[in-house]
Amino acid sequence: MKLKEDINPLLLQVFHSVVWVYSVITFLPWYLLSGTGAKQERARRVRALPVSGHPGGPYRTPGSLQRLTTGLNPGRDTLDTVFEHSMQRFPNRDFLGTRDILSEEDELQPNGKVFKKVILGNYIWLTFTEVFEAAAQFGRGLAALGQKPQKNIAIFCETRAEWFIAAQACFMHNFPLVTLYSTLGGPAIAHGLNETEVTHIITSRDLLQARLMAILPEVPRLEQIIVVDSKPSAWPRLPEGVRVHSMASVQELGARPENRVKMPSRPGPSDIAVIMYTSGSTGIPKGVMISHSNLIAGITGMTERIPDLSEKDTYIGYLPLAHVLELSAEMVCMLHGCRIGYSSPQTLADQSTKIKRGSKGDTSVLHPTLMVAVPEIMDRIYKNVMTKVEEMSGIQRSLFILAYNYKMEQISKGYSTPLCDRLVFRKVRALLGGKIRVLLSGGAPLSPATQRFMNICFCCHVGQGYGLTETCGAGTITDVWDYSTGRVGAPLICSEITLKDWDEAGYHSTNKPNPRGEILIGGPNVTMGYYKSDSKNQEDFFVDENGQRWFCTGDIGEFHPDGCLKIIDRKKDLVKLQAGEYVPLGKVEAVLKNSPLIDNICAYANSDQTYVIGFVVPNQKQLISLAEEKGIVGSWEEICNSSEMEKEVLQVMMDAAVVGKLERFEVPLKIRLSSEPWTPETGLVTDAFKLKRKELKTHYQEDIERMYGGK
Incomplete structure (x- = not known):
């Protein structure tokens, strides 16, 4: 998307002259030292091929033509062993961070509404060893409260460190974790809890008050409620037989000598790790059964596509952990020793709704290098920045537009623009902390205009991923050498993708210039199916003659000649x-x-x-x-x-x-x-x-x- 130039012709000529002189002087040494030639070669390479030679696929990456990658090294075939391995590699490394709340106050808005504003301090960190021990104690405490291996336990909580610790505790002790979005309505929550027959639920004080209390009479099996906040309030209106505990008291229970000696019932690769309830965009939420081996295959595929992950990276976690995208991203970070600093959409940036004016949002304090976002949030950032550009003086706006269009031209060729980045886009980049190097979009298609804008103004790789809860969020991710927009990349090393003809709408693998059809994803990351829904499983999942599971996504895609996929439609979104x-x-x-x-x-x-x-x-x-x-x-x-x-x-x-x-x-x-x-x-x-x-x-x-x- 080229920004419209409404610029003084003399200024335009001067700018182009300066850029031309600068480019001539610096091009040759920069080209030789920056490795741009190699980057351009990588940008042109074929990223996936049809295994059978059929234009509709299945497509695999060149490294997976013979066999899909199923997981990590031997001995790390369950999520508890993956966490234990990370703890042994990075024992004293900061792992989970939460900002200290210094003060809260109500602020009256001009329209009469009252917004709660907060002033937050620095991040307080737990090391890998501390998180591991906290999870182990919590798991033993849950067992002492009667939670049994291979019996479902629910978590209904906002994204925070305690969510992750609770999840690891469940993985360690083979408690299948039922995840529910914190914004689900009462009937959907009751449906999930009753369908999975849980007796124990982990939640927060706010959600217990606002959502759970009203539906407790509708969930007769529920016995134990664990509140993650340090000091839960008294609860006088609880149904008979229901008890409330704090997370700290359950950990203390698990730390007792008589409970420490009990060995947990370790999971197997095929055991259910998570029953993840979808967000219900088409009706009642469905519970997707995800095994340990499914998640490990998914995070293995994601890891291969994100370059240079290491303990030097910091990830900002603010999307719902009940969503497979966020859970997988945090598991990838855990695997590589990255720090995870927790946030929320209301405290993410200095301008966020809950941040008191003059104080700092989470990105300004954390300075993350890795971030995942959904298109809705990226579209908001794009429009907010463009609004500020419109408010600039004529000269400032002209320079911004010139720099924007110049950089767009350069990055389409694989060139970098360090001078523009430093002089023009530094303030925009600072909105997300100033150090983002990889920004990944998932959950829905990202518009090419927003993708290119974020790529230019935030001076980092902006990629798209494609996956579903039913495939552990894994399917495709664009690589950093792909300078195009509007595509979701090639299949991951754990997945293969084929296109199924849809005659009614005219989508066929024989379409020209590119094969088109319904996207089917196959591989070890394809989940076990929907909980207690045999008819839906038969409709959406199948196993081929080689024993591999496939999921029919309902999305329509096309493969480009280099093996990258583009989402062009959705069956349910097509109206005649x-x-x-x-x-x-x-x-x-x-x-x-x-x-x-x-x-x-x-x-x-x-x-x-x-x-x-x-x-x-x-x-x-x-x-x-x-x-x-x-x-x-x-x-x-x-x-x-x-x-x-x-x-x-x-x-x-x-x-x-x-x-x-x-x-x-x-x-x-x-x-x-x-x-x-x-x-x-x-x-x-x-x-x-x-x-x-x-x-x-x-x-x-x-x-x-x-x-x-x-x-």
């Missing part, structure tokens, strides 16, 4: 209009979200109608500015409810659609502007910010009828 045209809703949303005016959008279409409609969360600052320009006055809610404003936004969307090369029938003809953002707490998006289409349809049912001419 009355006149027979197919509308890829996900593609429409991805293109229109590139507009600075749109923070989020859900495209919708009924098959008995001739056009698409949309629900839009506008960017407040941009929409108010547009309203002022058009002479539309009123409160935020009144502006969003204005039919005239809807027409203005539709025109902006039409312009974005032209740039994004959407077909005319793909562009929404009518929209509804939402004055409230969609967050996991509203129930309209998942924890990974994927749209919950069913819930959005219900929420906007009256608007759907209005836009389609109903009552």
Whole structure:
């Protein structure tokens, strides 16, 4: 995405002259010393090949053509042995870090709402040895409370060090860990707990008060609640037979001499490590059974694709640990001795919602080198930075745009731009701590514009990964030598991918110029299936003649000549209009979200109608500015409810659609502007910010009828 140049011609000429002179003087020594030739060679190499020669696959990386990688070295075939090995390699290395809370206060906003603000101190660290001993004690304490090996135990908690410690305790003692998102609603939580028949649950004080207390009568098997906070409150309204313990008291129980002598029941590679409940974007959450060997295969594949991981790296953990992407990322960090500093979306940066103005967010204190993000968060960063660029003076904005376009041209050739990085993008890079070297996006497709923007402004490799809970999050990851955008890379060394024809929509392995079809992932990282759901397992999983498990993703992809995969559609997101045209809703949303005016959008279409409609969360600052320009006055809610404003936004969307090369029938003809953002707490998006289409349809049912001419 080239930024529009609105620049004084003289300034433009001077800039290009300076750049030309600088390039001529420095190019040859820089080219020889930087290894750019070798990088360009790596960028051009074939990354995966069809094993059978068939254009639809299966595709494997050249190093895995004979056999897929199943795991790590012999003797490290379960998650507890992996952790023990890391503890022995890095015993005194800082491992898990949590910021000290110095103070909290309520801050009244202009709209009358009250936000809680915090001032945080430095990170306090636990070493690998301390984490290992804490997990061992906690596991023994759980056993003393009656938790049995191979009997399910649940964790319903925010991302924090205690979550990771509790998980390691369960892995050590062969307690299958049932994970539930902290933003799930009451019925979904009760469903997961009852389906897995848990008697013990690990949670936080806040979640116990806000979510669990209300549904305890609906979970009759529950006996023990372990609260990870140091000082849990008294709980007078507990059902009979339910007891609450603090995590510290359970660890003390596990440290008693009579409990220390008991040897844990160690897991086997095929034992269930996690029953991970999905975020429920299509209805009731499903529990995915993940074995120890599944997770180890997945993290082995991820490790191979992320370069130079070592104990010098620091990872910032803030995505839900109940999501396979975050859990796998933290396991990869553990394997290589990286520090993990915990955060949250509300405290991530200096400008985050819970950080008191003038104090520092987590990235500014931690200075991470590794980070994983979902596209929604990266899109927000992109739009926030571009808003600040618009507010710059004319000369500053002109220099930024010149530097941006110059760097975009250079990195597309595999060249670096150290001078631009130091002089122009240093302040932008500082938003994430200033030391990020790898930024990986997962959970949903990342738009090429956002990917290139993050790559340029944060001066690091920005890659995409593709995987699902059903494949341990592993499938593909782009490598650091791939300078393209909009693709998700080649299969990992633990996976192979084939494309299955979908006749109805015209996706075939014989399509030109690239083979297309439904993505099927096979390999040792493909999980054991859904918990207590035989019919769904038969629909989505199968075992081939060689005994290998496969998962049918429902996503549509195409393989490029170098073996890299691009996600182009999704079966469930494809709607056929009355006149027979197919509308890829996900593609429409991805293109229109590139507009600075749109923070989020859900495209919708009924098959008995001739056009698409949309629900839009506008960017407040941009929409108010547009309203002022058009002479539309009123409160935020009144502006969003204005039919005239809807027409203005539709025109902006039409312009974005032209740039994004959407077909005319793909562009929404009518929209509804939402004055409230969609967050996991509203129930309209998942924890990974994927749209919950069913819930959005219900929420906007009256608007759907209005836009389609109903009552």
